[in-house]
Amino acid sequence: MIARKTNEDIDDVAVAWVAREDRAPLSEEDKQALRVWLDGDPRRPGAYLRAKAVAMRTLSARALGANYDPAGFGGAEGEQRPSRRRIMAWGGAALASAAVVGVAMGLQAPRAYATARGEIRLTPLADGSTMMLNTQTLVRVKYDRDRRFASLDEGEAYFTVLPDPARPFVVEVAGRRFSTTSGAFRIRKLKGEPLDVLVHGGRLDLTSHAPPGAERAVVLEANMRLTARDNTAAVPRRASQDEVRRDLLWREGQIAFEGETLAQAAASFARYSDVRVVVPDPALAREPVVGLFAANDPVGFGHAVAEMFGATAEVRNGAVVLQRGSGEE
Amino acid sequence: MFNFSDERTRWFMNHVLPHEPRLRAWLQGRRSAVFDVDDVIQETYTILAARETVEDIRNPRAYLFQVAHSIIVHHVRRARIVSIRAADDLEGFDPADQAASPEQTAIDRDELQRLAEAIAAMPGRMREAFILRRVHDLPQQEVARRMKLSESTVEKHIGRSFKFLIQRFGDSGRPGSRASRTVKAETAVFDRAKNQRGH
Numbered sequence: 003m004i005a006r007k008t009n010e011d012i013d014d015v016a017v018a019w020v021a022r023e024d025r026a027p028l029s030e031e032d033k034q035a036l037r038v039w040l041d042g043d044p045r046r047p048g049a050y051l052r053a054k055a056v057a058m059r060t061l062s063a064r065a066l067g068a069n070y071d072p073a074g075f076g077g078a079e080g081e082q083r084p085s086r087r088r089i090m091a092w093g094g095a096a097l098a099s100a101a102v103v104g105v106a107m108g109l110q111a112p113r114a115y116a117t118a119r120g121e122i123r124l125t126p127l128a129d130g131s132t133m134m135l136n137t138q139t140l141v142r143v144k145y146d147r148d149r150r151f152a153s154l155d156e157g158e159a160y161f162t163v164l165p166d167p168a169r170p171f172v173v174e175v176a177g178r179r180f181s182t183t184s185g186a187f188r189i190r191k192l193k194g195e196p197l198d199v200l201v202h203g204g205r206l207d208l209t210s211h212a213p214p215g216a217e218r219a220v221v222l223e224a225n226m227r228l229t230a231r232d233n234t235a236a237v238p239r240r241a242s243q244d245e246v247r248r249d250l251l252w253r254e255g256q257i258a259f260e261g262e263t264l265a266q267a268a269a270s271f272a273r274y275s276d277v278r279v280v281v282p283d284p285a286l287a288r289e290p291v292v293g294l295f296a297a298n299d300p301v302g303f304g305h306a307v308a309e310m311f312g313a314t315a316e317v318r319n320g321a322v323v324l325q326r327g328s329g330e331e
Numbered sequence: 332m333f334n335f336s337d338e339r340t341r342w343f344m345n346h347v348l349p350h351e352p353r354l355r356a357w358l359q360g361r362r363s364a365v366f367d368v369d370d371v372i373q374e375t376y377t378i379l380a381a382r383e384t385v386e387d388i389r390n391p392r393a394y395l396f397q398v399a400h401s402i403i404v405h406h407v408r409r410a411r412i413v414s415i416r417a418a419d420d421l422e423g424f425d426p427a428d429q430a431a432s433p434e435q436t437a438i439d440r441d442e443l444q445r446l447a448e449a450i451a452a453m454p455g456r457m458r459e460a461f462i463l464r465r466v467h468d469l470p471q472q473e474v475a476r477r478m479k480l481s482e483s484t485v486e487k488h489i490g491r492s493f494k495f496l497i498q499r500f501g502d503s504g505r506p507g508s509r510a511s512r513t514v515k516a517e518t519a520v521f522d523r524a525k526n527q528r529g530h
Contacts, residue, residue: 048376
């Protein structure tokens with residue numbers, strides 16, 4: 003080989019720069035050194051951009067929650083043995099054998115999973131399927147021989163269901179039952195709000211209902227959304243890619259606004275934090291908000307919005323108060 | 332002359348990074364003595380960093396393959412010796428083949444799960460540093476204090492964790508790539524399920 007740096011060496015330097023930026027803002031001297039390095043080889047800027055993007059992607063690790071336990075994801079000793087998920091992938095036919103089902107699928111005693119306000123948690127289930135619970139959510143799970151069952155009592159959860167045609171995954175929420183053999187979907191039931199179901203991948207069938215008979219044939223496929231009040235028939239509709247993406251940002255600990263009023267935006271933060279965002283001035287409360295914010299940082303939101311509208315954000319008595327005008331009150 | 336803004340980085344993260352395994356597999360299928368697959372990938376990304384705007388790119392995936400293709404052409408020309416193989420490949424290029432179906436994109440998007448698994452697969456100290464920094468969101472300085480390490484050691488762990496993830500997320504054919512096998516297996520499972528539904 004020619005004595006030219008290998009692309010792997012370049013990656014080593016690129017990640018070292020990004021790790022340094024992750025530690026603290028670069029000094030002027032470092033910035034200059036980085037510029038010189040970038041200009042030295044046509045591969046370096048690309049390697050650096052990729053390293054930055056991967057580092058940005060890891061910001062969503064926060065959404066795993068403080069209780070994240072790598073052992074639940076095939077970590078540490080899991081390295082040696084194939085995960086359940088891989089057993090399933092490779093041994094589809096073998097799943098028919100009851101012995102394998104017992105080992106690979108793990109029958110589970112009923113269990114409840116709950117998150118506190120502001121907490122987001124990814125929970126692996128016995129068969130390798132997962133649920134991501136948003137703030138203030140309660141889900142109960144029970145795996146039987148012929149059915150995987152979960153009930154969403156309140157809150158919002160994203161389910162990734164691994165295929166098992168012999169054992170459907172059933173979710174009960176607000177008196178309705180949804181069933182799938184494989185798919186990914188988000189279900190939300192907040193107090194005083196309609197049931198909201200969004201299918202991300204695969205397919206979901208509405209199997210039971212009130213009133214009887216009214217919704218017999220409802221099938222939801224990828225990018226379809228259904229909202230329903232207690233006694234009305236639920237009618238699904240298509241959701242745009244953009245709507246889907248925004249709707250699922252909470253999984254990365256983020257909230258997106260696209261022209262919602264400041265009052266509505268403030269209310270969204272109330273789901274995630276005890277720190278309220280208060281906007282006493284009705285005119286300011288009607289201003290439209292656009293942007294992407296960290297869900298668990300109402301103070302940061304307050305400061306960003308204050309800057310947007312030439313207002314001030316003041317933290318007092320556990321609330322962020324937004325006000326226009328220069329402190330004459 | 333390069334754009335490394337948060338906006339460009341986010342665009343790259345959302346629209347380019349997810350396609351790297353396919354890009355690498357495609358390049359490996361065209362491997363020749365004339366170019367190194369990972370050189371081409373880095374140079375391709377350099378072109379993306381050098382663009383003034385990316386707003387006009389309607390199909391980032393197709394564009395990505397086009398840029399990679401043009402870089403191969405450049406390498407092949409520079410090498411002067413054009414193997415029959417390389418020449419054939421240049422003719423037979425159709426970026427339209429590389430467009431993902433919407434469903435694939437939807438499934439590829441469930442990335443937090445993959446991140447959780449990737450962290451679990453990191454070696455011990457690196458994993459500990461990464462979890463404190465990213466999952467618990469502590470500054471590197473605080474991570475160093477808790478792990479009783481120097482700040483520069485923590486910085487190294489964090490840097491190596493990024494490299495670990497670059498390789499894990501970008502891999503589809505490097506020898507011993509656990510990540511790629513798992514991804515393929517998962518995709519296969521979803522594909523099978525789709526077929527059973529009669530799609």
